[in-house]
Amino acid sequence: MAQAWTLTNRPKGLPEPSDFALVEQPSARLEEGEVRVANRWLSVDPYMRGRMNDVKSYVPPFELGQPMQGHALGEVVESRVDSVPVGTMVSHMAGWRDEAVLPGDQVQALPPIDVAPQAFLGQLGMPGMTGYFGLLTVAEARPGDTVFVSAAAGAVGSTVVQLAKAKGMTVIGSAGGAEKCAWVREIGADAVVDYKSGRPIVEALGEAAPKGIDVYFDNVGGDHLDAALAHARLRARFAICGMIEVYNEAKPTSLRHLAQMIGKRIRMQGFIVSDYLDRAGEFYADMGDLVKNGALQRQETVFEGIDATPRAFLSLFSGGNTGKMLIKL
Secondary structure (H helix, E strand, C coil), X not given: CEEEEEECCCCCCCCCHXXXXXXXXXXXXXXXXXXXXXXXXXXXXXXXXXXXXXXXXXXXXXXXXXXXXXXXXXXXXXXXXXXXXXXXXXXXXXXXXXXXXXXXXXXXXXXXXXXXXXXXXXXXXXXXXXXXXXXXXXXXXXXXXXXXXXXXXXXXXXXXXXXXXXXXXXXXXXXXXXXXXXXHHHCCCCEEEECCCCCCHHHHHHHHCCCCEEEEEECCCHHHHHHHHHCEEEEEEEEEXXXXXXXXXXXXXXXXXXXXXXXXXXXXXXXXXXXXXXXXXXXXXXXHHHHHCCCCXXXXXXXXXXXXXXXXXXXXXXCCCCEEEEEEC
C-alpha cells in the first residue's frame, strides 16, 4: 500500500518528529486523464516550514492529516493520458509520498538534458531556477560585479556562486564550517566567509570585499543582511530569496544598517521562483549549455527511504546539507 507523510500538529519553533505521521494510502483507481507515478526522488526545502503555519502566504498551508506536498521525480507506471506514456520520467508537486495519482497536466516530462534525473530537483530544478532568475533578473547582476551569496553551500546558493563566476563576476560566499567553506571555494568563490568562526559577519565581509559589494543574494537574513547593507556600493541590488534564520522563530531581522539604503540608493526586492515559470525554456537552454561546458558542479546530500523524509527536512535547519537535500526512494 502507498505511504504518505502528513502533518499532525502546527509546529511552534523548530518542528519535532512527532509533528509528522506516515500513513497508508489506499491505491486509487486511475480515471481518464490521470497518471500514476512511482516516486523515485523527493525534495525537502526550507520554504516548506512556512507551509506548516496556518497563515496566509504565497502558497496555501499544509492541511493537518492530509498528505504533504513538495517537488518530486518519478516514473509513470500507469497512464490514461496519451501524451504521458508509461515509463516517462516526470516532475511534479506530490512529494512526501512514494506514489502519486495526478492529472496529466500536473506532471512535466524531464527536459532532454544529459544529467542524472535528480538534478532536476536541484541545480536544474526549482532551486537552480530560483538562483538563475534571482541573480540575473531580480538583481540584474552583470560582468564585473562583486556578488555576496549567503548559504553558498546550499542548493540555491551554490548555483548562484557558479552562475556568477560563469558570467564574469567576483563572488564572495558565506558557509558554515571549514568543510563547506572549502567546497564553496572549489566551485569558484573568490572568497568565503565562515559564519561559524565566531567572527562578526560584517567584519569578515568587509575584509573579503574591501571595495564593497554590488549584489547581495540573500538566503538567510539576519546578520548576513545587515553585513550586506553595511558594505553595499552605490546602487547595489539585493535579491531577497529566503530568510532561513527566522523560519522557526519569529524574531525580527535587526536591519541596523538600513539607513544605507538611502545614500547608497540600494534596491532590495523579494521574489518567488513561480514568478518566472513562463521563462523556463530560457533557463533550461542557458543552464543546459553550462552543464555541457562543465561550468557547473553539483553536490547532493541524500537520505534513503520514505521513513527518512522528516529527518532530512529538519537537517536543513542545522546545516546538515551540502548542496541539494534529497530523499531517494
